[in-house]
Amino acid sequence: MTPDLFEEGARRVQQHAALEAARPHNTESGGRSASEGRIATPGEVDVTHGRILYLQDVSVSFDGFKAINKLSLDIAPGELRCIIGPNGAGKTTMMDIITGKTRPDEGTVFFGSTIDLLRHKEAEIAQLGIGRKFQKPTVFEQLTVFENLELALKTNKGVKSSMFFKLDSRQSDRLAEILVTIHLASSVGRLAGNLSHGQKQWLEIGMLLMQDPKLLLLDEPVAGMTDEETARTAELFLTLKGKHSLMVVEHDMSFIRTISEIVTVLCDGSVLAQGTLDQVQADERVIEVYLGR
Ligand SMILES: Nc1ncnc2c1ncn2[C@@H]1O[C@H](COP(=O)(O)OP(=O)(O)OP(=O)(O)O)[C@@H](O)[C@H]1O
Ligand SMILES: [Mg+2]
Numbered sequence: 096m097t098p099d100l101f102e103e104g105a106r107r108v109q110q111h112a113a114l115e116a117a118r119p120h121n122t123e124s125g126g127r128s129a130s131e132g133r134i135a136t137p138g139e140v141d142v143t144h145g146r147i148l149y150l151q152d153v154s155v156s157f158d159g160f161k162a163i164n165k166l167s168l169d170i171a172p173g174e175l176r177c178i179i180g181p182n183g184a185g186k187t188t189m190m191d192i193i194t195g196k197t198r199p200d201e202g203t204v205f206f207g208s209t210i211d212l213l214r215h216k217e218a219e220i221a222q223l224g225i226g227r228k229f230q231k232p233t234v235f236e237q238l239t240v241f242e243n244l245e246l247a248l249k250t251n252k253g254v255k256s257s258m259f260f261k262l263d264s265r266q267s268d269r270l271a272e273i274l275v276t277i278h279l280a281s282s283v284g285r286l287a288g289n290l291s292h293g294q295k296q297w298l299e300i301g302m303l304l305m306q307d308p309k310l311l312l313l314d315e316p317v318a319g320m321t322d323e324e325t326a327r328t329a330e331l332f333l334t335l336k337g338k339h340s341l342m343v344v345e346h347d348m349s350f351i352r353t354i355s356e357i358v359t360v361l362c363d364g365s366v367l368a369q370g371t372l373d374q375v376q377a378d379e380r381v382i383e384v385y386l387g388r
Contacts, residue, residue, distance in 0.1 A: 151203040164363060166202070175333070226306060228299060229314055239283070240287060247303070297331065357371070
């Protein structure tokens with residue numbers, strides 16, 4: 096270790112000790128304080144260890160059937176990770192566990208290095224910055240595109256404050272920027288119910304983006320889309336990469352080919368293979384599970 100790094104380390108330990116002394120211990124990490132030398136700023140995800148999501152030896156059984164079996168996996172900040180695997184591999188169940196919908200029987204699930212997700216409820220996990228997109232679009236069909244996006248900022252506020260809710264200039268700018276990102280700038284006044292299936296999916300992604308999630312979980316986002324919509328969704332995800340971390344579950348391999356760097360193959364509730372799409376597609380075990388079912 097160079098003297099510079101020693102000094103930096105000492106400085107961080109001091110800063111951390113001062114921070115620890117100053118802040119109350121009911122932090123977002125559920126009262127768990129960061130270990131020495133690591134700075135944990137309340138409200139921020141600590142990614143100093145290079146991981147925004149970390150799962151270790153996670154298992155869950157349903158009526159004796161192990162849907163997730165000693166699953167270990169991690170994702171780097173800004174990464175776009177693709178997850179593939181045969182039906183019933185446990186992909187959706189893994190997302191249920193990350194978002195607090197399903198509690199695992201055992202294992203570790205961390206958001207950054209300090210937030211133990213197993214100590215948090217589903218709504219809290221969303222607030223911490225993990226957004227989830229289910230397969231079916233769930234937009235408000237009777238409202239316009241604009242109103243849907245605006246509404247995304249009102250969640251978890253009381254009825255009264257929501258009635259008087261008005262976007263501030265920063266939020267308005269953000270909304271305008273997101274409209275462009277999700278390819279709906281020219282449809283801002285249209286009723287969501289009149290949008291195509293693909294546009295509804297983009298609108299829902301836009302609603303998630305309004306909350307500026309650090310990690311986005313997307314379950315089969317291009318299912319039911321036309322080829323053109325699928326291509327535009329690939330473009331959209333590539334623009335989100337880097338600003339957000341993404342975990343994308345998909346069966347559409349040409350879509351995966353367009354967007355993927357690292358692909359993780361899930362099978363029988365654990366990781367079967369990981370690598371580039373070419374690498375995993377050439378893996379005998381992967382070929383076997385896809386052909387064997
Ligand atoms: N709440 C539940 N109760 C009982 N069994 C469940 C439950 N949730 C999931 N399972 C089972 O766990 C296994 C994994 O399901 P999961 O939905 O996670 O698979 P998947 O990889 O998302 O599949 P697909 O590609 O078809 O969406 C399946 O055998 C499923 O039937
Ligand atoms: Mg699924």
